[in-house]
Amino acid sequence: MTTTAITAPRTAATFQDDPNWWRQASVYQIYPRSFSDSNGDGIGDLNGITAKVPYLTELGVDAVWLSPFYPSALADGGYDVDDYRNVDPKLGTLEDFDAMAGALHAAGIKLIVDIVPNHSSDRHEWFREALAAPKGSAARDRYIFRDGLGENGELPPSDWNSVFGGPVWERITEPDGTPGQWYMHIFAKEQPDLNWDNQEVRDDFLTTLRFWSDRGVDGFRIDVAHALTKNLEGTLPSQADLDARGEALFLAGEHPYWDRNEVHGIYAEWRKVFNEYNPPRTAVAEAWVHVDRRARYASPEGLGQAFNFDLLQADFDAAQFRRTVTKNLAEAEASGASSTWVFSNHDVVRHATRYGLPATGSSAEGEIMAGQAGKRWLLEGGRQEDVNIELGLRRARAASLLMFALPGSAYLYQGEELGLQEVGVEIPDSERQDPSFFRNRGVEIGRDGCRVPLPWNTGGSSFGFGPGGSHLPQPEWFAGASVEAQEQRADSTLSLYRRALSLRWELQSAETLEWLETGREDVLAFRRPNGWTSVTNFGTEPFALPAGRLLVASSAVDGGELPGAATAWLQA
Numbered sequence: 155m156t157t158t159a160i161t162a163p164r165t166a167a168t169f170q171d172d173p174n175w176w177r178q179a180s181v182y183q184i185y186p187r188s189f190s191d192s193n194g195d196g197i198g199d200l201n202g203i204t205a206k207v208p209y210l211t212e213l214g215v216d217a218v219w220l221s222p223f224y225p226s227a228l229a230d231g232g233y234d235v236d237d238y239r240n241v242d243p244k245l246g247t248l249e250d251f252d253a254m255a256g257a258l259h260a261a262g263i264k265l266i267v268d269i270v271p272n273h274s275s276d277r278h279e280w281f282r283e284a285l286a287a288p289k290g291s292a293a294r295d296r297y298i299f300r301d302g303l304g305e306n307g308e309l310p311p312s313d314w315n316s317v318f319g320g321p322v323w324e325r326i327t328e329p330d331g332t333p334g335q336w337y338m339h340i341f342a343k344e345q346p347d348l349n350w351d352n353q354e355v356r357d358d359f360l361t362t363l364r365f366w367s368d369r370g371v372d373g374f375r376i377d378v379a380h381a382l383t384k385n386l387e388g389t390l391p392s393q394a395d396l397d398a399r400g401e402a403l404f405l406a407g408e409h410p411y412w413d414r415n416e417v418h419g420i421y422a423e424w425r426k427v428f429n430e431y432n433p434p435r436t437a438v439a440e441a442w443v444h445v446d447r448r449a450r451y452a453s454p455e456g457l458g459q460a461f462n463f464d465l466l467q468a469d470f471d472a473a474q475f476r477r478t479v480t481k482n483l484a485e486a487e488a489s490g491a492s493s494t495w496v497f498s499n500h501d502v503v504r505h506a507t508r509y510g511l512p513a514t515g516s517s518a519e520g521e522i523m524a525g526q527a528g529k530r531w532l533l534e535g536g537r538q539e540d541v542n543i544e545l546g547l548r549r550a551r552a553a554s555l556l557m558f559a560l561p562g563s564a565y566l567y568q569g570e571e572l573g574l575q576e577v578g579v580e581i582p583d584s585e586r587q588d589p590s591f592f593r594n595r596g597v598e599i600g601r602d603g604c605r606v607p608l609p610w611n612t613g614g615s616s617f618g619f620g621p622g623g624s625h626l627p628q629p630e631w632f633a634g635a636s637v638e639a640q641e642q643r644a645d646s647t648l649s650l651y652r653r654a655l656s657l658r659w660e661l662q663s664a665e666t667l668e669w670l671e672t673g674r675e676d677v678l679a680f681r682r683p684n685g686w687t688s689v690t691n692f693g694t695e696p697f698a699l700p701a702g703r704l705l706v707a708s709s710a711v712d713g714g715e716l717p718g719a720a721t722a723w724l725q726a
């Protein structure tokens with residue numbers, strides 16, 4: 155077994171220099187434009203983050219992952235990068251970045267930044283050059299340009315669909331004004347895909363990784379890590395062909411652009427750069443790949459860790475949770491990585507809302523999945539009256555507490571520590587920003603609902619988000635969910651997260667667990683090697699807790715009985 159067990163209690167000092175700091179870290183994702191606004195322009199910024207470092211310290215997180223803060227037209231919330239080695243002037247300057255990194259580090263908090271290598275924005279200087287340069291030029295070779303089909307190249311090179319809806323190919327106008335070649339974009343048309351067969355592209359990203367590592371960044375989250383390499387030789391298969399070949403295509407690594415085997419050559423080069431630093435820089439892959447292929451991304455010779463979104467897609471169901479945890483721990487052990495756990499991020503319906511939705515849809519295994527319930531709720535317009543808010547929150551608190559007891563890294567998303575619900579229909583269509591809303595022509599309301607600026611106070615022009623307004627409208631109910639409101643209450647979700655994260659820091663031990671017999675199918679219990687025990691009641695009937703000192707519970711424990719939809723930690 156290659157996993158490195160933590161054998162002695164962590165201290166702030168050992169954590170800082172420990173090359174394995176990431177293995178069981180609690181990582182807090184900040185979506186910078188919606189976290190805290192220092193200058194009142196309605197957009198969160200880096201100085202806003204610096205001002206909230208005491209909050210992060212009190213919350214007890216080990217690391218912060220910053221979603222993109224680079225110059226961007228925000229065609230896709232910053233995942234359309236104009237310049238990989240700069241800060242968006244709307245968010246601050248490089249000096250502000252250094253001040254923020256310094257403040258986080260002084261508080262013992264590591265910093266992870268997002269790298270977006272699959273595509274740049276269409277405002278990137280390379281893409282402008284490509285548009286101005288002739289067909290076949292070196293400038294065009296940095297992207298994926300192809301001639302169209304049809305007599306005059308008027309048809310796209312293939313009929314493939316983009317992730318956000320609409321085609322993956324966009325036709326350009328040549329510098330002489332005539333209709334010209336087509337370029338590929340897996341996401342929005344403002345996000346042209348880079349050509350990873352091009353050495354200059356490869357070298358430039360190594361420069362970017364060193365640029366941020368030299369500035370003290372501790373790790374990287376790699377956006378769409380599984381799409382970089384492509385095979386577009388010869389006649390391209392149709393979308394129907396690709397769909398028909400289904401899972402077999404993915405398992406063979408033969409899809410023209412998802413999860414091709416060659417992509418790992420890139421990460422092997424990146425690993426060499428990460429290892430130039432002490433402690434080595436870390437990386438986590440965002441790779442929505444077949445489960446059997448995920449471990450490749452997490453290899454120590456590659457990125458080192460990969461997100462698994464399995465719990466995020468599971469229903470609040472004991473059997474699904476147990477199977478998912480067991481499988482992922484085994485997979486992590488085999489790859490030498492530690493496991494990752496995540497319930498919410500900037501791309502999905504918040505878990506407090508998902509768990510309050512009627513179960514719907516079914517996976518290949520015939521199971522009901524909360525991830526699909528969230529999707530469907532978005533498609534149906536996102537009405538709060540369709541959500542059982544009380545139940546959703548109870549379950550979310552229980553699930554989060556379970557996650558914090560698991561071996562591996564826990565990734566949490568800003569606002570989940572407030573038990574925030576997704577904002578749905580309250581955002582008028584005229585104020586929506588997400589390209590998945592626009593490219594689907596309004597069929598699905600998109601991801602703006604988890605990106606609404608955080609409520610810090612019970613009142614004010616933007617509930618304390620900043621001295622001005624808020625770039626997405628905040629609903630009235632944010633007042634009661636705010637940090638200010640929750641700090642007063644010992645039973646608030648914020649208080650629960652603070653207590654749980656501080657205990658997690660103290661109790662963290664070797665990366666294993668043992669399942670305990672509970673005598674009930676809807677109750678899961680596991681024990682870590684040091685006796686730290688977590689019990690979750692997924693059902694509705696109370697469960698008599700085993701012997702042990704009660705450390706924390708997601709709902710009140712009365713007379714030693716754990717109510718339904720609740721988790722408790724015990725020290726055996």
Ligand code: NOJ
Nearest residue numbers: 230233341377378500501
């Ligand atoms: C994944 C990111 O998490 C998402 O927000 C973005 O839209 C796509 N990658 C494209 O960069």
